[in-house]
Amino acid sequence: MRRQVNWTPYSDEDRCAFVAEWYDPNAALLRRYQLLYYTKDGSVEMFDMKSNRVFLKRTKYEDLHVEDLFVGNKINVFSRQLQLIEYADQYTARKLGSKKEKTLAVIKPDAFAKMGAIIELILSADLTITKMKMVLLTRKEAVDFYLEHQTKTFFNDLINFMISGPVIAMELLGDEAVCAWRRLMGPTNSATARSEEPNSLRAKFGTDGTKNATHGSDSVASAARELEFFFPTSGGRGPSNTAKYSDCTCCIIKPHAVSAKCTGTIIREIMDAGFEISALQMFKIEIANAEEFYEVYKGVVAEYSDMLVELCAGPCIAMEIRGEDAPKRFREFCGPSDPEIARHLRPKTLRARYGKSKVRNAVHCSDLPEDGLLEVQYFFKILEN
Ligand code: ADP
Ligand code: MG
Numbered sequence: 001m002r003r004q005v006n007w008t009p010y011s012d013e014d015r016c017a018f019v020a021e022w023y024d025p026n027a028a029l030l031r032r033y034q035l036l037y038y039t040k041d042g043s044v045e046m047f048d049m050k051s052n053r054v055f056l057k058r059t060k061y062e063d064l065h066v067e068d069l070f071v072g073n074k075i076n077v078f079s080r081q082l083q084l085i086e087y088a089d090q091y092t093a094r095k096l097g098s099k100k101e102k103t104l105a106v107i108k109p110d111a112f113a114k115m116g117a118i119i120e121l122i123l124s125a126d127l128t129i130t131k132m133k134m135v136l137l138t139r140k141e142a143v144d145f146y147l148e149h150q151t152k153t154f155f156n157d158l159i160n161f162m163i164s165g166p167v168i169a170m171e172l173l174g175d176e177a178v179c180a181w182r183r184l185m186g187p188t189n190s191a192t193a194r195s196e197e198p199n200s201l202r203a204k205f206g207t208d209g210t211k212n213a214t215h216g217s218d219s220v221a222s223a224a225r226e227l228e229f230f231f232p233t234s235g236g237r238g239p240s241n242t243a244k245y246s247d248c249t250c251c252i253i254k255p256h257a258v259s260a261k262c263t264g265t266i267i268r269e270i271m272d273a274g275f276e277i278s279a280l281q282m283f284k285i286e287i288a289n290a291e292e293f294y295e296v297y298k299g300v301v302a303e304y305s306d307m308l309v310e311l312c313a314g315p316c317i318a319m320e321i322r323g324e325d326a327p328k329r330f331r332e333f334c335g336p337s338d339p340e341i342a343r344h345l346r347p348k349t350l351r352a353r354y355g356k357s358k359v360r361n362a363v364h365c366s367d368l369p370e371d372g373l374l375e376v377q378y379f380f381k382i383l384e385n
Contacts, residue, residue: 014039016069016096017088019049022080034088035077039066044077070096101177102130104217104226109165111205111213116268118201118214122172123261125184131171131231132282132317135239137163145229157210166242168280169230178223181216188212243279243380248320249327250375251334252364255314258282262354263317266363269350270321273333279320279380285312293378296371306359318379327369334365 020035032049036058044064046056061077068075071084087093105122107115122129137145142162149155172181186193186200190212193203205213217223232238253266270277285293290311297304321330335342335349339361342352354362366372 016092018084019086019088020082021085022082037069070100099176101220103172103177103181103223105170105172105181106215107168108213109167110207110211112165114205115168116264116271119264123264127172127174127177129170130173134166134168134242134280136166136242137239139163141239154210161210171227171231178217178220185214185216241279241281241380243320243376245373247326248322248376249330249366249372251319251321253317254310255316256360257354257362258316259314276322277319278322282315282317283383284315287312303359310359320376327366327372331365334363337361
């Protein structure tokens with residue numbers, strides 16, 4: 001988990017301090033440490049709080065960033081998973097202890113076709129999408145998810161609606177995210193939303209009282225429960241993805257484009273062009289997986305190792321794209337792989353408009369029709385497990 005932080009150091013020795021817990025499996029003990037992070041050189045230092053001894057000498061650790069540091073987050077320091085449980089001084093609490101929250105957002109079946117526009121609005125409201133998955137709920141899953149409403153008269157309609165098509169589940173992170181997302185959604189009833197909050201999502205994209213475009217958790221506690229339902233962290237798999245593995249090609253929105261907030265726009269353009277997005281999920285790729293995925297480019301493409309670095313640079317979004325003659329048509333839609341060339345020859349293509357360089361060219365798309373299926377399988381069958 002990572003968030004955006006505007007950190008302005010005020011001295012060369014600027015540091016932040018946390019209380020961190022680590023479960024020591026050998027001793028079956030929770031151990032507590034004071035963890036110091038020095039922003040200037042990205043070094044970390046740890047003290048065992050019980051013995052008051054240095055546990056980790058101040059060491060540069062490049063995998064840790066100030067964006068990772070907030071209470072409630074889990075971080076990895078030299079292969080130990082630590083939970084940040086408190087700010088250890090007022091200075092750190094003031095600088096980093098804002099009201100960051102996570103919430104669950106769902107784009108419901110009636111607004112599925114509008115997901116690009118909805119994602120654009122989420123991102124422009126300063127909410128970060130930290131997890132994302134397209135699923136088709138089973139009846140049992142929908143009932144479990146909405147159990148609190150089982151005695152309501154609208155319950156059956158609600159369940160039938162929620163299983164009538166795919167939904168997009170997202171974890172949103174931001175300042176007071178629970179409230180911020182509910183404010184963006186507007187009133188529960190779409191007609192009420194249109195009269196009272198005409199700019200809200202439910203006003204713009206909702207249909208009626210039940211078909212109201214989006215869902216949002218109503219408290220931090222429900223958010224935790226609902227996020228665990230879609231994105232389990234302790235065992236279980238959550239609802240399955242929707243990949244169809246036929247007549248498909250694979251598209252990946254690359255990390256640079258995700259971090260430049262282009263996700264919504266790119267998805268909107270793909271759908272507007274008539275392609276079907278039949279599976280979609282956010283992934284954080286490890287280098288070993290990037291090597292496997294790009295194996296065919298090794299020794300063939302000069303930028304191979306830079307491509308690996310880019311694919312692992314942050315979250316990316318993988319999609320199964322379907323449509324008549326999808327592999328060929330989708331490649332044309334993406335444009336030449338070098339954005340400079342694309343801007344000259346095919347200025348309207350995705351790469352011409354959102355690409356930055358040969359490596360940071362906005363999207364990956366499968367080269368050959370037979371690769372499409374393999375790449376979709378790689379993400380939605382292999383990586384997902
Ligand atoms: P919200 O989604 O705004 O948190 P609730 O939790 O009260 O609203 O209800 C869950 C969902 O059930 C709503 O989003 C809507 O789809 C449906 N719903 C709620 N109230 C009604 C109602 N009076 N008639 C029909 N459907 C309703
Ligand atoms: Mg609710």
